Amino acid sequence: MLERLKRSLLEAPIYKRGDYNYFIHPITDGVPEVRPDLIREVVTHIIRTGNLDIDKIVTIEAMGIHIGTALSLFTDIPLVIIRKRKYGLPGEIAVSQVTGYSKGELYLNGVSSGDRVIVVDDVISTGGTALATLAALKAAGAEVVDVLCVIERGKGADRLRREGYQIKTMLRVEADDSGVRILD
Numbered sequence: 001m002l003e004r005l006k007r008s009l010l011e012a013p014i015y016k017r018g019d020y021n022y023f024i025h026p027i028t029d030g031v032p033e034v035r036p037d038l039i040r041e042v043v044t045h046i047i048r049t050g051n052l053d054i055d056k057i058v059t060i061e062a063m064g065i066h067i068g069t070a071l072s073l074f075t076d077i078p079l080v081i082i083r084k085r086k087y088g089l090p091g092e093i094a095v096s097q098v099t100g101y102s103k104g105e106l107y108l109n110g111v112s113s114g115d116r117v118i119v120v121d122d123v124i125s126t127g128g129t130a131l132a133t134l135a136a137l138k139a140a141g142a143e144v145v146d147v148l149c150v151i152e153r154g155k156g157a158d159r160l161r162r163e164g165y166q167i168k169t170m171l172r173v174e175a176d177d178s179g180v181r182i183l184d
């Protein structure tokens with residue numbers, strides 16, 4: 001199961017971002033290319049394992065967009081993209097995002113109070129992006145029925161679980177100077 005994802009992760013090159021061993025992968029970076037069979041494998045797994053009794057799919061710019069778009073096309077459920085750009089629309093919700101190597105602002109539009117949503121993203125590492133997303137959705141009055149990240153590294157998923165959130169991930173990996181190892 002998930003053979004294409006596993007194989008491509010084991011081949012992923014490492015790029016040092018300060019002290020952070022950043023793996024470069026089609027799902028997380030769109031590099032070198034995003035093959036349809038890989039996306040199909042990932043989205044098929046999300047459909048099989050995610051709670052899709054929802055009104056909207058929510059993802060985060062940038063590398064959640066291809067996953068969210070494919071899932072939306074497969075399920076006919078609308079997609080909301082949390083952007084890194086302010087639009088100033090009425091009701092726009094801004095939250096701060098901190099990852100293992102960057103800081104920024106995220107802006108949520110398009111989710112209404114009472115909307116049932118799933119959050120999908122490519123990877124969780126420190127959990128900073130997911131926690132910011134969940135804070136924005138709470139402020140919007142949405143009901144988050146599931147959180148699903150394709151790849152888990154570090155302690156971010158455990159951080160969300162400690163804060164009471166359910167999160168599903170497809171593969172857990174670790175990355176160091178020598179490359180990516182699949183833990184389970």
Ligand SMILES: O=P(O)(O)OC[C@H]1O[C@H](OP(=O)(O)OP(=O)(O)O)[C@H](O)[C@@H]1O
Pocket residue numbers: 028029060061062063064098099100102121122123124125126127128129130156
């Ligand atoms: O658990 P965290 O430490 O928050 O890391 C996970 C986040 O890091 C990346 O986003 P980022 O904004 O760095 O890059 P992107 O624009 O390429 O998605 C990735 O897409 C996740 O959203």
